[in-house]
Amino acid sequence: MVSLPVVLAVAAVLFGIGLYGALGQTNTIMVIMGVELMLGAAMLNVVGFLRYSHPDATSGAFFVLVVMTLMAVEAAVGFALVISAFRHSRTAEVDDLTELKG
Amino acid sequence: MSTLTPLGVLAVALGGAGCVAVLECVVAGTRLAPATMARLASTTVRQPLRRPATYDSWLFHLAPGLLLIAAVMALATVPWAPGFRGVDFQAGVILFGGALAYVTPAVFMAGWGVGTPLGVVGGFRWLALMLAYAMPLAMVVTAVAAPAGSLRPSDIVEVQHAVPMALVQPLAFALWLPAIVAVCFLPPFDLPQADSELGGGAFAGYGGLDAAIVWLAQRVLLVAVSGMTAALFLSGWHGPLLPPAIWMAVKTVGVATLVLWAGRRLPRMEVDRTLALAWKVANPLAIVAIVIAGALTLAFYR
Amino acid sequence: MSDLGTALVFWPSAAIMLVTALYVFITSSMARAGLLLLAALGIEGLIFVALASEFLGFLQLLMMSGEMVIMVFFMVMFMPDPGGLMGMDMTHDKRRSAAVAAAVTVALAAVAVLTDWPARVVGDDAPDVRAIGFEVMGRSMVTFLFAAMTILFAMVGGVLLAKAGGRYGIGAPLGEARGEPGD
Numbered sequence A: 001m002v003s004l005p006v007v008l009a010v011a012a013v014l015f016g017i018g019l020y021g022a023l024g025q026t027n028t029i030m031v032i033m034g035v036e037l038m039l040g041a042a043m044l045n046v047v048g049f050l051r052y053s054h055p056d057a058t059s060g061a062f063f064v065l066v067v068m069t070l071m072a073v074e075a076a077v078g079f080a081l082v083i084s085a086f087r088h089s090r091t092a093e094v095d096d097l098t099e100l101k102g
Numbered sequence B: 001m002s003t004l005t006p007l008g009v010l011a012v013a014l015g016g017a018g019c020v021a022v023l024e025c026v027v028a029g030t031r032l033a034p035a036t037m038a039r040l041a042s043t044t045v046r047q048p049l050r051r052p053a054t055y056d057s058w059l060f061h062l063a064p065g066l067l068l069i070a071a072v073m074a075l076a077t078v079p080w081a082p083g084f085r086g087v088d089f090q091a092g093v094i095l096f097g098g099a100l101a102y103v104t105p106a107v108f109m110a111g112w113g114v115g116t117p118l119g120v121v122g123g124f125r126w127l128a129l130m131l132a133y134a135m136p137l138a139m140v141v142t143a144v145a146a147p148a149g150s151l152r153p154s155d156i157v158e159v160q161h162a163v164p165m166a167l168v169q170p171l172a173f174a175l176w177l178p179a180i181v182a183v184c185f186l187p188p189f190d191l192p193q194a195d196s197e198l199g200g201g202a203f204a205g206y207g208g209l210d211a212a213i214v215w216l217a218q219r220v221l222l223v224a225v226s227g228m229t230a231a232l233f234l235s236g237w238h239g240p241l242l243p244p245a246i247w248m249a250v251k252t253v254g255v256a257t258l259v260l261w262a263g264r265r266l267p268r269m270e271v272d273r274t275l276a277l278a279w280k281v282a283n284p285l286a287i288v289a290i291v292i293a294g295a296l297t298l299a300f301y302r
Numbered sequence C: 001m002s003d004l005g006t007a008l009v010f011w012p013s014a015a016i017m018l019v020t021a022l023y024v025f026i027t028s029s030m031a032r033a034g035l036l037l038l039a040a041l042g043i044e045g046l047i048f049v050a051l052a053s054e055f056l057g058f059l060q061l062l063m064m065s066g067e068m069v070i071m072v073f074f075m076v077m078f079m080p081d082p083g084g085l086m087g088m089d090m091t092h093d094k095r096r097s098a099a100v101a102a103a104v105t106v107a108l109a110a111v112a113v114l115t116d117w118p119a120r121v122v123g124d125d126a127p128d129v130r131a132i133g134f135e136v137m138g139r140s141m142v143t144f145l146f147a148a149m150t151i152l153f154a155m156v157g158g159v160l161l162a163k164a165g166g167r168y169g170i171g172a173p174l175g176e177a178r179g180e181p182g183d
Helices: A004-024 A028-052 A058-089 B005-028 B034-046 B057-076 B092-101 B103-114 B117-148 B153-158 B170-183 B209-233 B244-265 B271-300 C003-024 C030-050 C054-078 C094-114 C129-137 C141-162
Strands: none
Touching: A004 A028, A004 C003, A004 C094, A028 A058, A028 C003, A028 C030, A028 C054, A058 C054, A058 C129, A058 C141, B005 B057, B005 B209, B005 B244, B057 B092, B057 B103, B057 B209, B057 C030, B092 B103, B092 B117, B092 B153, B092 B209, B092 C054, B103 B117, B103 C030, B103 C054, B117 B153, B117 B170, B117 B209, B117 B271, B117 C054, B153 B209, B170 B209, B170 B244, B170 B271, B209 B244, C003 C030, C030 C054, C054 C129, C129 C141
16 A cells, blocks of 8 residues: 555656756756656655654645745746747757856 | 535536526527537537547547546535535635636647647637636635635635625625636637637637537536635525525526626627736736735634 | 545556656657646646645645646747657757666665655644644744745746846847837
């Protein structure tokens, strides 16, 4: 049945998939998607601990709430950066955005 | 939640969709045409899987299913009577908002999947509009939940045993009504699929079983949002003489009739004006509504 | 939820979540990638519900739909091949990043499975919504305020970044039409 190691292992695999995307994709938006998956895996970890170790730890639930919100915020700022970079150099690929100047 | 709840929800869904179909004929002033409906039903049964040329047939054919699932999940959270409260989760109104939120990707999938330029434009217009309406919807739900001190829909019904929420928070009610009409993509907010807008827009390519499921999902959505309006704003099942379920049915039918009547009377606004109104007027006013709800809670609902 | 109920929901959901998450980076159609990510994170919300955190699960479902459709919007705007018709390869260092990801996964899973976690505490329900509300508004108010301020700064900063011409309104770079429509 489902127990804490199972949930943590599933979260570990999800984290690995997100890491593969964040490291291996060239487009900035795909990298953002990889980061979203990694944050999702972290949330799954916390929810697993909330269920199986500390059911009355409301601060854990609050942590998940904050991470969910910051997922959205980070994606929003990432998209704004993509817009800005695209305006400047007509590309959103991480391999081409290598200059800080300009 | 008992084991009969899913069956009850499905019964309400199908029965409600039928009632809405009857209501539409009543509001439009046309007579019920059983012959036409029988012909449509037989066409659907005989050619269920029309396979039009689509750009992305996976998304195209998954969209009606997602729409129906979202509609039924939204319907499941509505409390109909003290004995049949739907799936009575303690965070039920959040599930209602979350289920409605999946209408957005469903219509987008329909538009993108069909691949015609007008369809894709219809899908993207729908995205823009729903993103603008989704936030007032969620914020008004918060404003209504605050006096009840709970996110459970039946608790919100119970707190209105004396005064309906529509009288206590008229601003929230005024913001809620356009938002729910928009979620059901009914006129005057039917930009993604109106015939005169984009040649049918996002739903133009559907036929056979897919079109029937979209039709059913739209009706079930209307039943769900009307029921939730009655529960959250119109005191749900409270009322002087009739049994609770009857009151709930009366209020739901009233809200649905109002929505359908308004759809026939009000002109469709163009996309830019609708978006401007949603972002510049509705969102700030929704935040004001939450502040007002907080003040009301401290003053009266302790 | 009972143990059996949790297992019945968890195992298929976890399998679907992992498969759709992997397909996000395999598919070449950008709309599909965004919608597959929506499926993965939405099913994660379902897993939260199965693990007795209803409020967090429903919130996850609600927020992910909005976020992912925005992501699809941006992908269609900024990617060179949003429809996936040309089958471009959007990856670099595929083998090395896969190796790093696999190593990290194995390490984390080993920690997860091999650690001697404390015995399970009796009590099947995660904190209810009222308790989370009191926590947010009571003990964690400072954190909440900081998160709120971060969101506000991110919103303002994002709008400034996205504006053509930046915060001084100097004007769009060469090659773009001057002035924004509707100003």
